[in-house]
Amino acid sequence: MATVVPLAEAVAELVHDGDSVAMEGFTHLIPYAAGHEIIRQGRRDLTLIRMTPDLLYDQMIGMGCARRMIFSWGGNPGVGSLHRFRDAVQNRWPAPLEIEEHSHAGLANAYVAGASGLPFAVLRGYRGTDLPAHTANIKPITCPFTGEELTAVPAINPDVAVVHAQRADRRGNVQLWGITGVQKEAVLAARRSLVTVEEVVEELEPRPGAIVLPGWAITHVSEAPGGSHPSYSAGYSTRDNDFYLAWDEISRDRETFVAWMKEHVL
Amino acid sequence: MMTVAAARRLRDGQSCFVGIGLPSTAANLARRTSAPGLVLIYESGTIGAKPDLPPLSIGDGVLAETADAVISVPEIFNYWLQPGRIDVGFLGAAQIDRFGNINTTVIGPYDDPKVRLPGAGGAPEIAASCREVTVIVRQSRRAFVDRVDFVTSVGFGSGPGDRERLGLRGSGPRTVITDLGILEPDPVGCELVVTHLHPGVTLDQARAATGWELAAAPGLRETEPPTPDELAALRELTGRKP
Numbered sequence: 365m366a367t368v369v370p371l372a373e374a375v376a377e378l379v380h381d382g383d384s385v386a387m388e389g390f391t392h393l394i395p396y397a398a399g400h401e402i403i404r405q406g407r408r409d410l411t412l413i414r415m416t417p418d419l420l421y422d423q424m425i426g427m428g429c430a431r432r433m434i435f436s437w438g439g440n441p442g443v444g445s446l447h448r449f450r451d452a453v454q455n456r457w458p459a460p461l462e463i464e465e466h467s468h469a470g471l472a473n474a475y476v477a478g479a480s481g482l483p484f485a486v487l488r489g490y491r492g493t494d495l496p497a498h499t500a501n502i503k504p505i506t507c508p509f510t511g512e513e514l515t516a517v518p519a520i521n522p523d524v525a526v527v528h529a530q531r532a533d534r535r536g537n538v539q540l541w542g543i544t545g546v547q548k549e550a551v552l553a554a555r556r557s558l559v560t561v562e563e564v565v566e567e568l569e570p571r572p573g574a575i576v577l578p579g580w581a582i583t584h585v586s587e588a589p590g591g592s593h594p595s596y597s598a599g600y601s602t603r604d605n606d607f608y609l610a611w612d613e614i615s616r617d618r619e620t621f622v623a624w625m626k627e628h629v630l
Numbered sequence: 631m632m633t634v635a636a637a638r639r640l641r642d643g644q645s646c647f648v649g650i651g652l653p654s655t656a657a658n659l660a661r662r663t664s665a666p667g668l669v670l671i672y673e674s675g676t677i678g679a680k681p682d683l684p685p686l687s688i689g690d691g692v693l694a695e696t697a698d699a700v701i702s703v704p705e706i707f708n709y710w711l712q713p714g715r716i717d718v719g720f721l722g723a724a725q726i727d728r729f730g731n732i733n734t735t736v737i738g739p740y741d742d743p744k745v746r747l748p749g750a751g752g753a754p755e756i757a758a759s760c761r762e763v764t765v766i767v768r769q770s771r772r773a774f775v776d777r778v779d780f781v782t783s784v785g786f787g788s789g790p791g792d793r794e795r796l797g798l799r800g801s802g803p804r805t806v807i808t809d810l811g812i813l814e815p816d817p818v819g820c821e822l823v824v825t826h827l828h829p830g831v832t833l834d835q836a837r838a839a840t841g842w843e844l845a846a847a848p849g850l851r852e853t854e855p856p857t858p859d860e861l862a863a864l865r866e867l868t869g870r871k872p
Binding site for chain 2: 390391392415416435436437438439441442443445446449450453454465466467468469472473475476487488489490491492493494495498512513542543544545546548549573596598602603605608609
């Protein structure tokens with residue numbers, strides 16, 4: 365049963381040095397507040413898993429939290445490169461970063477397998493690309509019924525999943541809606557989970573198309589109003605596109621980046 | 631011209647899996663001009679998005695609010711893209727080669743890259759599974775290379791028959807639109823050849839911006855210049871702040 369606890373307490377209890385951590389949210393509902401708390405608590409050697417490591421992982425990589433990253437698209441959407449990610453891969457700053465690289469379809473299916481309790485997922489993908497040559501976790505598999513050659517990816521079962529949602533009730537049932545990405549799959553695939561929410565309410569009011577994650581499937585819920593900024597929480601906030609554009613300048617230079625993090629996050 | 635030419639290639643009523651950036655701008659222009667019934671699909675899970683301004687990212691709120699349906703990311707790839715339900719995949723590229731293979735991963739060696747790019751995202755499976763693919767990319771020797779440094783998304787592999795051998799279901803890149811003209815695969819050899827040059831562009835200019843010996847298709851034509859309506863729609867679209 366999920367317990368509602370303050371964010372600092374939840375992070376201290378759930379995220380340890382060396383853990384594999386999946387922080388999901390596909391453009392929408394990205395758990396920035398939780399990521400910033402992980403940075404403040406100085407976690408190291410994390411394996412960061414995320415389909416679209418955008419600014420949040422750029423910040424965590426630049427602050428030295430990560431040893432490894434599993435991802436499928438690492439850019440600043442509509443803007444350009446993630447400079448801290450690039451600096452880590454190209455120049456090993458502030459530390460070398462190992463990468464395991466997939467396509468969106470591959471990584472989404474790895475989460476589905478993890479949530480389904482299966483050892484791997486199968487998809488019609490990757491064939492003819494150079495990705496299998498560089499990512500050990502992409503293998504060909506023959507369909508036992510038709511003989512067709514397909515692709516297998518192993519399940520992802522992170523130590524911790526962290527997602528952001530609109531609401532929870534006091535018993536820790538979580539409701540989220542809008543673009544739902546792979547948040548449900550990430551939470552159900554993980555050993556432990558933290559959901560930050562815009563607000564904790566007495567009663568969850570039904571919303572069309574919403575997903576409800578029952579409290580008994582979650583470890584902790586923490587209230588973090590505005591916790592998805594500069595991404596957004598439909599019904600509560602809009603995407604701060606100006607910040608995504610500004611990040612290009614802030615993150616380009618190591619010193620400017622560190623100064624910004626000291627002022628706004630630490 | 632590039633955006634207008636790309637928009638014209640999309641037909642009314644088609645479903646189009648849109649990448650962010652130039653493809654998204656062109657697809658939104660098409661929806662405002664020649665293809666009002668174009669179904670825009672973004673990998674964030676929005677089907678039938680009708681944004682009134684160009685989104686900065688594939689998950690902007692305006693896409694979800696105006697969509698016919700909003701579904702999860704596993705669903706968009708497994709239920710919609712993989713079975714071949716989508717007519718056109720609309721992609722950008724950092725590098726593209728003579729056989730239409732696309733690189734969005736690294737420039738230089740993978741383990742010691744000169745430039746680390748964002749990576750694959752949805753592109754490999756879009757390129758494999760959509761019925762056809764349109765690529766939009768500025769033409770230069772850096773981008774138009776004989777062989778891409780990394781095959782992120784397959785065009786025609788190393789030539790005729792490769793797509794079939796690999797079991798890729800869509801027909802591959804049918805159109806490559808650049809700021810200089812339009813390239814299409816040669817029906818026999820699958821190599822990209824120039825079929826249209828935009829007004830004022832010469833064949834020599836296009837060749838100078840291409841890293842292989844670019845051939846001209848028989849009956850090479852000039853692209854129709856943008857109409858006042860197309861220009862007005864484009865200015866209205868790009869004049870707005872995302």
